[in-house]
Amino acid sequence: MEILQSAAALQAQTEIWRQNKLRVGLVPTMGALHEGHLQLVRAAARENDVVVVSVFVNPTQFNNAEDFRLYPRVPDADAALLGPAGCTALFMPSVEQMYPQPTVLRFDFGPLEQVMEGEHRPGHFHGVATVVSKLFHLSRPHRAYFGQKDLQQVTIIRQLVADLSFDLEIVAYPTIREEDGLAMSxxxxxxxxxxxxxxxxxxxxxxxxxxxxxxxxxxxxxxxxxxxxxxxxxxxxxxxxxxxxxxxxxxxxxxxxxxxxxxxxxxxxxxxxxxxxxxxxxxxxx
CATH class of the missing domain: 3.30.1300.10 (Pantoate-beta-alanine ligase, C-terminal domain)
Structure with missing residues (x-):
C-alpha cells in the first residue's frame, strides 16, 4: 500500500491507472476507522482493480469548532488496518493540500439539506460537497463507496454527482452495528x-x-x-x-x-x- 500526501501525487497516480485501463474505487473517510469503513474498502477491492482510501478530517463540514478539535485522529492505526483490507493507495493530505486557497463556490441542495443534519448543522453539506468534489476530481474514481449510516449525506452526494455529471457510480452499503445494535461510528x-x-x-x-x-x-x-x-x-x-x-x-x-x-x-x-x-x-x- 502506498501512502500519498499531496494532491499532485494522487492525480499523477490516478492518471497512470487510467492509462492502464484500471478501474478505480474510492472510499472517502475522516479516519478513526472501524469495521463499517473496512466493509467499504473490502467491497471496493472486490469490485475494482485499485482502491484509494482518503483519510482527511475536513474542517469545512464542521459547524462546531470543538467537535472538529475533538474528532478522533489515529493515522498510524488507520494505515495498519487498510493494507490488509485491500487498499492500494492511502491519501492523507494536509488541510493546505486540500484547501490551498479559501473556497468561494457555495453549494445549495435545496429541500434535501433543509431537514435533519442540514437544519441542525448549517453549512455542513456545503463542506461535504466541497471536499467530496475535490476528492472526485483528484482520484477520478469509477465507483465511490459510502455507508448508509450517513443516509442524508449519501442522498446529497448522489444529487451532486447527477447535477455536476461526475462520471462515476455511488455505492452505498448498510450500516454495520455492534452486537448490542449501536451503529459503528x-x-x-x-x-x-x-x-x-x-x-x-x-x-x-x-x-x-x-x-x-x-x-x-x-x-x-x-x-x-x-x-x-x-x-x-x-x-x-x-x-x-x-x-x-x-x-x-x-x-x-x-x-x-x-x-x-x-x-x-x-x-x-x-x-x-x-x-x-x-x-x-x-x-x-x-
Whole structure:
C-alpha cells in the first residue's frame, strides 16, 4: 500500500491507472476507522482493480469548532488496518493540500439539506460537497463507496454527482452495528463507559419506531412522539431530532403513511457530550 500526501501525487497516480485501463474505487473517510469503513474498502477491492482510501478530517463540514478539535485522529492505526483490507493507495493530505486557497463556490441542495443534519448543522453539506468534489476530481474514481449510516449525506452526494455529471457510480452499503445494535461510528471512541452502556437505546428507539411504522396503526406524528418519550426515559440521552421521512426525498411525513414507499427513520442525539446519528429504513406495505 502506498501512502500519498499531496494532491499532485494522487492525480499523477490516478492518471497512470487510467492509462492502464484500471478501474478505480474510492472510499472517502475522516479516519478513526472501524469495521463499517473496512466493509467499504473490502467491497471496493472486490469490485475494482485499485482502491484509494482518503483519510482527511475536513474542517469545512464542521459547524462546531470543538467537535472538529475533538474528532478522533489515529493515522498510524488507520494505515495498519487498510493494507490488509485491500487498499492500494492511502491519501492523507494536509488541510493546505486540500484547501490551498479559501473556497468561494457555495453549494445549495435545496429541500434535501433543509431537514435533519442540514437544519441542525448549517453549512455542513456545503463542506461535504466541497471536499467530496475535490476528492472526485483528484482520484477520478469509477465507483465511490459510502455507508448508509450517513443516509442524508449519501442522498446529497448522489444529487451532486447527477447535477455536476461526475462520471462515476455511488455505492452505498448498510450500516454495520455492534452486537448490542449501536451503529459503528468514529465518534463512539469518545463515549465514556457509562455513556456507552446506554448508547444502544438509540437503536432500540429506531426499532420501536420501525415496528410502529410497519403497523401503521398510529399517525407518523404519534410514532414520533412515542420514540421521543422512549428516549426521554433515559436522562443521559438528549434527543436533537427524530424524523420519519420519505427515503428518497428526505421530506418529513405528515398525517399519513405513503403506502408502498420506503421510509427513513433518522435521529440525532447527544450522549455524554458526544453527538451520534443513526437511521433505519422501512418499506411500507403497498
Amino acid at each position: 468514529s465518534r463512539n471512541r469518545r463515549l465514556s463507559a457509562e455513556a456507552r452502556a446506554v448508547a444502544p437505546r438509540l437503536y432500540q428507539a429506531l426499532m420501536l419506531g420501525a415496528g410502529l411504522a410497519q403497523e401503521q396503526a398510529q399517525t407518523p406524528e404519534a410514532v414520533q412522539q412515542a420514540v421521543a418519550e422512549f428516549l426521554a426515559a433515559e436522562p443521559a440521552i438528549t434527543l436533537e431530532y427524530f424524523t420519519l421521512a420519505d427515503a428518497q426525498t428526505l421530506q418529513p411525513l405528515a398525517g399519513f403513511w405513503p403506502r408502498g414507499r420506503t421510509v427513513a427513520l433518522c435521529l440525532a442525539a447527544h450522549l455524554g457530550g458526544v453527538r451520534l446519528i443513526d437511521n433505519v429504513l422501512v418499506t411500507l406495505p403497498g
